[in-house]
Amino acid sequence: MIRLLKMINPLKYVMLLGIFLGTLGHLAAAFITILGGFGIVSFVNGDIDGLTFIFIIMGVSALARGFLRYGEQTCNHYIAFKILAIIRDKVFVALRRLCPAKLDGHGKGNLISIITADIELLEVFFAHTISPIAIAFITSLIMVIFIWSQHPIAGIISLLAYITVGIALPLWNGSRSADAG
Numbered sequence: 001m002i003r004l005l006k007m008i009n010p011l012k013y014v015m016l017l018g019i020f021l022g023t024l025g026h027l028a029a030a031f032i033t034i035l036g037g038f039g040i041v042s043f044v045n046g047d048i049d050g051l052t053f054i055f056i057i058m059g060v061s062a063l064a065r066g067f068l069r070y071g072e073q074t075c076n077h078y079i080a081f082k083i084l085a086i087i088r089d090k091v092f093v094a095l096r097r098l099c100p101a102k103l104d105g106h107g108k109g110n111l112i113s114i115i116t117a118d119i120e121l122l123e124v125f126f127a128h129t130i131s132p133i134a135i136a137f138i139t140s141l142i143m144v145i146f147i148w149s150q151h152p153i154a155g156i157i158s159l160l161a162y163i164t165v166g167i168a169l170p171l172w173n174g175s176r177s178a179d180a181g
Helices: 004-005 009-044 048-098 106-127 130-150 152-180
Strands: none
Touching: 004 106, 004 152, 009 048, 009 130, 048 130, 106 130, 130 152
């Protein structure tokens, strides 16, 4: 896995851009709901100007979420497909060295299908694992800080909830799966 992560190094700025866009997108989505809560408070307090401003920011956040999500996915898939091309090239160079004598009678078509399918599975790793984990961590950290700024006890509760849902439960479920398999 470390060797796979090292392959991202030439594309690290694209990865950082994807993480940045993804974090902003998730925050935009979260703040639509949060601003809805602030809107209710403004309405109850009779602050119509504040309510109008909140609705405008909610609309901008909703539109931004779409563009930010598109940018994040574009970056992640660009990285995945660039790395897949590199891996395919390395695999087929190695196969050319072995061919034709060493692969004679070993189901060449089947072997290439298996290799290609395995390489395709790496796309999931590069496009849907690395960046989302970083985005989840950064977004959670920002939300804990935001919630803490509203009320410290609520910030501590949110931190414990993020740790439970984001770390403890996946580790527990992973250990249960390993025990069952």
